[in-house]
Amino acid sequence: MADELHRLQLRRLNIASNVIDMNQCSVCLIRNRAICADLDASELDALNKIGHQQQIESGRSLMWEGEDAHLVANVVEGVMKLTSSLEDGREQIVGLVYPSDFIGRPYGTTSAQTVTAITDTKLCVFPRAAFDDFAKSHPRLEHKLLDKTLSELDRARQWMLLLGRKSASEKIASFLLEMSERLAEQGCADVAVTSSFKLPFGRQQVADILGLTIETVSRQFTRLKKQGIIDLPDRRTVVILDRGALALEA
Amino acid sequence: MADELHRLQLRRLNIASNVIDMNQCSVCLIRNRAICADLDASELDALNKIGHQQQIESGRSLMWEGEDAHLVANVVEGVMKLTSSLEDGREQIVGLVYPSDFIGRPYGTTSAQTVTAITDTKLCVFPRAAFDDFAKSHPRLEHKLLDKTLSELDRARQWMLLLGRKSASEKIASFLLEMSERLAEQGCADVAVTSSFKLPFGRQQVADILGLTIETVSRQFTRLKKQGIIDLPDRRTVVILDRGALALEA
DNA sequence: TGCATTCATTGATTTGAGTCAAAAAACGCA
DNA sequence: TGCGTTTTTTGACTCAAATCAATGAATGCA
Numbered sequence: 001m002a003d004e005l006h007r008l009q010l011r012r013l014n015i016a017s018n019v020i021d022m023n024q025c026s027v028c029l030i031r032n033r034a035i036c037a038d039l040d041a042s043e044l045d046a047l048n049k050i051g052h053q054q055q056i057e058s059g060r061s062l063m064w065e066g067e068d069a070h071l072v073a074n075v076v077e078g079v080m081k082l083t084s085s086l087e088d089g090r091e092q093i094v095g096l097v098y099p100s101d102f103i104g105r106p107y108g109t110t111s112a113q114t115v116t117a118i119t120d121t122k123l124c125v126f127p128r129a130a131f132d133d134f135a136k137s138h139p140r141l142e143h144k145l146l147d148k149t150l151s152e153l154d155r156a157r158q159w160m161l162l163l164g165r166k167s168a169s170e171k172i173a174s175f176l177l178e179m180s181e182r183l184a185e186q187g188c189a190d191v192a193v194t195s196s197f198k199l200p201f202g203r204q205q206v207a208d209i210l211g212l213t214i215e216t217v218s219r220q221f222t223r224l225k226k227q228g229i230i231d232l233p234d235r236r237t238v239v240i241l242d243r244g245a246l247a248l249e250a
Numbered sequence: 251m252a253d254e255l256h257r258l259q260l261r262r263l264n265i266a267s268n269v270i271d272m273n274q275c276s277v278c279l280i281r282n283r284a285i286c287a288d289l290d291a292s293e294l295d296a297l298n299k300i301g302h303q304q305q306i307e308s309g310r311s312l313m314w315e316g317e318d319a320h321l322v323a324n325v326v327e328g329v330m331k332l333t334s335s336l337e338d339g340r341e342q343i344v345g346l347v348y349p350s351d352f353i354g355r356p357y358g359t360t361s362a363q364t365v366t367a368i369t370d371t372k373l374c375v376f377p378r379a380a381f382d383d384f385a386k387s388h389p390r391l392e393h394k395l396l397d398k399t400l401s402e403l404d405r406a407r408q409w410m411l412l413l414g415r416k417s418a419s420e421k422i423a424s425f426l427l428e429m430s431e432r433l434a435e436q437g438c439a440d441v442a443v444t445s446s447f448k449l450p451f452g453r454q455q456v457a458d459i460l461g462l463t464i465e466t467v468s469r470q471f472t473r474l475k476k477q478g479i480i481d482l483p484d485r486r487t488v489v490i491l492d493r494g495a496l497a498l499e500a
Numbered sequence: 501t502g503c504a505t506t507c508a509t510t511g512a513t514t515t516g517a518g519t520c521a522a523a524a525a526a527c528g529c530a
Numbered sequence: 531t532g533c534g535t536t537t538t539t540t541g542a543c544t545c546a547a548a549t550c551a552a553t554g555a556a557t558g559c560a
Binding site: 202203204214215217218219221222235 | 537538539540
């Protein structure tokens, strides 16, 4: 009980990260993919005024499942995870958030998931109330947000098929293929490059994404390596040697 | 043109569709909960002109996973399911659609799921292109749609925790509790009534919702019955006798 | 009313993934 | 460079849920 309280206190402290004045959106790398993409200069300026940039280091959380969430944010750099968990500690990663993706629940008060940085992350953070007001009066932003949310919903539902109906080997294969696509977007589009990527998470997190245990994930990885379908030069990087074979397993 | 395509599609798909002129939204039972809730009379009239009401009988599908979806819709009466499936026939129900819920993917061309009526269903159907145009010029409708989509996303992610991390008994308990809440909304709010409800689906569909087999669902149901936690007067209705015990299992 | 069909239950058995436990490898840091 | 810590791998074993196979109930229709 005291332990729980202590953890809550620590959580609160976590938020106090490097708060930086928001610099010009004009130099923002994800500006044309994020929800602010369709805003003009003056609108961008107004949005600028209600938000600020913030760094979050790997492992730190921005909001917690079931707690009041008074902010929303845009990921500028880094990767975050959305998690839901049961009382006994079992955890499921229910979403991954990449640069240009949106975080939080506009027009709602409590966060349905915990949001945690997987790598060091740079965010554009907005107080939710101010963001809600801004959004309501800027249809082009709401439109963009709607489009993104609809895509996320489709992606989440696709993942439900994996969680509910796929075997461990199918889950791993699907995961590796999706990761190679997702992480390729950031890097060069060269085939050789996209077949080698560095996972931003360890085995336990892979297990939490796929609804498996760490041991099962590990065994599947080594099996694929032994079969020459993938290579694992170090524990974070994956090289897909035989994409066809992997696709056949997915 | 779009209308012609739409009619052709309906014929090809053999949807028995009593296409009725859309009657006045003013008498619509779900009007104040659906996306059209915030529209005024003239806007409602304009929306009226691009859509029409349609009956779909139980078991018939409105759109298919991976195929072009030229329409979006609002459920007026009945229940529909969204399914994703694998080539070998394994199926996962990834969403349930109740009266006032929205169906389809605005601003996108292909449907990510198959949408099928579970009971006889009454819909407000709109050609997607026309709906997109209307939505883009009616921020209040887009706002409503965004809010609904965000809620759906939270719900889907909550379901991912169940699919990925819960045991069969936990899945069944969570399912029964959620169903009693969901189905209670339609009926009377009396406690006695909400503890007895008629499932709109058979055992196989329950299995497809929970990522289980029909045998496991059946065994869990009979176990709960033997333990006196629920009663099963006929194969569709469930009576929750000991809600506390059920919550303890969830 | 009876028959056929679909749907649900029950039982026996198998198996894939989880659990428990230990060893090995990688990593960070003094 | 070496040491302690964390992460990953590997092995032995267990068990929950799937599979396979009948049987039993409910439902609809001729």
